[in-house]
């Protein structure tokens with residue numbers, strides 16, 4: 001096999017973030033070279049604490065954690081937290097003891113810029129929360145979008161309803177200005193939206209299967225998953241959970257599990273549709289110049305091999 005792909009996970013753990021981090025750590029295709037933290041499922045301070053904790057659970061305290069920003073890109077916009085999805089502590093209300101480790105000195109955006117410069121074209125950033133740290137990296141270093149190999153992001157609801165409101169998906173809604181900067185920055189981008197992640201459902205039977213495995217990570221996840229199941233039962237009336245973040249991690253190193261379309265994606269930043277993602281599908285040449293004209297394209301996932309994705313996630317989580 002060739003060299004492992006270097007990935008940095010920008011994360012707001014979060015129950016499905018925990019699953020995604022564990023999938024990555026158990027995947028021979030990738031080398032996780034760092035985690036950067038962001039608000040979203042929890043505040044950034046707690047995201048950092050949870051990131052350090054999850055690495056301790058996995059026995060991977062060699063991986064650095066860089067704390068990201070505590071504020072949205074436009075500092076006056078309020079930070080929105082989805083603790084009703086993941087529990088007050090972000091990890092299923094288990095009140096784990098504080099981690100022993102500390103984040104590194106560098107901030108999340110500084111770490112992203114540094115690593116992309118150090119390994120030009122070789123770093124994949126997998127963004128699992130609002131895109132503020134990535135937008136700050138773009139702002140910090142005009143070369144960042146060229147230096148970074150690829151950005152694979154969980155975000156958007158392409159041609160479907162959102163999950164915060166009918167217009168908007170949570171990660172984009174968390175910082176629409178940042179998302180629009182990232183979508184139009186010119187980097188090689190794969191956007192994985194809830195239009196595909198909603199097809200990857202881990203059923204109650206799958207959870208039982210996870211529980212029956214001896215893997216320490218599987219055992220840990222079974223402790224924290226109940227809150228996530230309860231939320232899905234209330235919000236969607238399903239006895240299963242959507243595997244947004246774990247599915248997105250796979251797109252970073254097994255991209256052929258998805259199919260993609262390409263076009264310019266913009267984000268609505270005002271009005272009742274704030275946070276809406278709108279992809280121009282290149283099917284018409286418009287008479288007038290518009291907000292999509294002459295902007296760089298991104299790839300947007302349109303289909304997913306959901307059974308294969310679910311099986312891979314389960315297999316890797318059950319490995320010890």
Ligand SMILES: O=c1[nH]cnc2c1ncn2[C@@H]1O[C@H](CO)[C@@H](O)[C@H]1O
Nearest residue numbers: 016082085163164169170171244245
């Ligand atoms: O209803 C919701 N509100 C806020 N966040 C949510 C909701 N449902 C899921 N997620 C979280 O946001 C990302 C996918 O959009 C996932 O990380 C998921 O855990």
